[in-house]
Amino acid sequence: MPTDTLTLALGPGLDALPADEAWRDALDVLAGLLPEGTVAADRGWDLGWERDRFAEARAAGRPHLSVRLRADEVLVGPLWRPGTDAGCAGCAEVRDRTVPDHPLVGDLRHATAAPGPGAPLLPELLRATLEHLGERPLGPGELFAVSPRGLRRHRIARSFHCPLCGPAYEELDGTDTPAPLALTDRPAFPDDSTRTAASRLVERGVLQERLVDERFGPVRALLRESRAPFAMSMAVVPDAPAMGHGRARTFAETGPVAILEAYERLAGFPYDLPVLTHRSYREVAGHAVDPAGLGQYTAEQLAHPTSRATPFDADTPMDWVWGHDLDDGRPLLVPADHAFYQYEYNHRRDRRAAREAGTPGRKHYFYESSSGCAVGANLEEAALHSLFELAERDAFLLSWHRAAPLPTIPNHTLTDPTSRAMIELMESRGFDVHLLVATRDIALPVVWVLAVNRLNPFPATFSSAGSGADPQSAIRGALREVAQLVTNPVDWTRETVEPMVEDPWLVQELEDHVRFSSLPETAARATAALGGPRVTLDEAFPDWPGRLDRGSGGDVRGALDFVRGLFAEAGLDRIVLVDQTSREHADAGIHVARAVVPGILPMCFGHAQQRLAGLPRLTAALRGTAQEHRALPLDPHPFP
16 A cells, blocks of 8 residues: 555565455555555565565665565565665575575576465464564564564675675776775774774674574574584685684684684675776786786696696786775775685676586686785774784795794793693694794794694694784694694595605695695605794794884774884885775675785695795795705695
């Protein structure tokens, strides 16, 4: 019943299967559910009709409530309100379908559930629910599922895959140069210069309440890992390429960390960010990062069957995204598959449909990992932690490739009880644990934890690294990685990976690096880092974290400027910040950034994917060592 302020629209499904008296009574109640706007009711899901009704509401700037009648339930909502981050009916449909291998997930033109006449009591349940909603109205983005199984309220987060309110790829054109970057002052926690005092991201329950929903997600579940030797949770996000992992002292602390890592991984593709396509470096050189400075592959690597990269030169058309120079804020273009490690060159097409049709995507010019991608409560915080991670990986790789003894921190000098407990656990499993000082020319605390099996030849060694303003926290993070490797059952055999010793080109995936380092034949390569001088934690990293606390002036932006200065002192004076934050991240109060630093050693996985050519810092670091004159690529690293 249309009024001056409210419109009730009935969809084609109700024309095909008219409502009986019970349904009409329930639909009459719908007319009074909103004081103004549009209530659109239909049997099942009709993409074209839903899109038209939503477009009308958005053009008029009016609230819109979608109601979908199914055979066994009714979905009342979500309620979309203009000017809010409310999800719409399209977002709900996408999230309801987004489970692995759903046959219809990529084609929203077809419904996943038959509308049907409805269960006998469903109209009465709907009417009762609608009357109940008068006492507690739906908020923006909220949805009520009504069925004989019960009544459930859900909050629908916006999806960048939504066919109603999501971005149109043709509108994501990167030809327009963005404004210069203006960073903001961010007061820090009194005892942690790297985190914003106003942030609630790791506060218990905040992210869970907003993002965890077993049906609509985005986080479908938080799972507890029972085999890890410490509290560990996994966040299941079907859109993300892998689950997020959270490791901490208690399970209560692990949930937010796991969600944040999942959202970091969700930022690996520019779903709703502008992309400049099909331009050569020569065409954009005046305002772009030179791809040649980001590490190069050898001709042998590019020609090898295991290579996943395509050769290019200054005249090769590539795709680009915008970043900003941290020094002066000016916008600069970065190769898209370097800035976003999940980038695919057929991104304008339906990627799932292309995969199902067997259509191969073009190889990458850069085959990247997530190294340097970091989350934060704001861009400044995310950028700072991106630099810490890049410094960690760079220092680890330089130390590994040098194959020279490093200073060692004696285990008994540690005072952190969590670190001591993990070391004792690994020692009880027959592993000697070595804390190696890996810091090179970027003067940030970096530790390489090397576990060597003293009881059995296999698995021989495990490694990981940690960095951060607080050396004790850096050690604790690295120990957690290695302790999990030591205590988890090895799911490969020595015989299956031994061929990698003779043919390192067989090291192709991240897991292969761990397996390679588990072989007794590679143990001497890892233990070449042992035998350096013994130093205390304070001697290894004097005045940390105090140095950053003073340099930051109590502000995360100040900490970012301080760390950027340490990179510049190491000769890495250009840092380009790529903001990977999508609207899904922003809606959750999360920012994701990746710092692009020409000249730094990239963390790559796969022997053919090691991008070590054209890096003067590596050449300088190897000078005077036994590795100096070796041909690239060098020995596969053991980083997990």
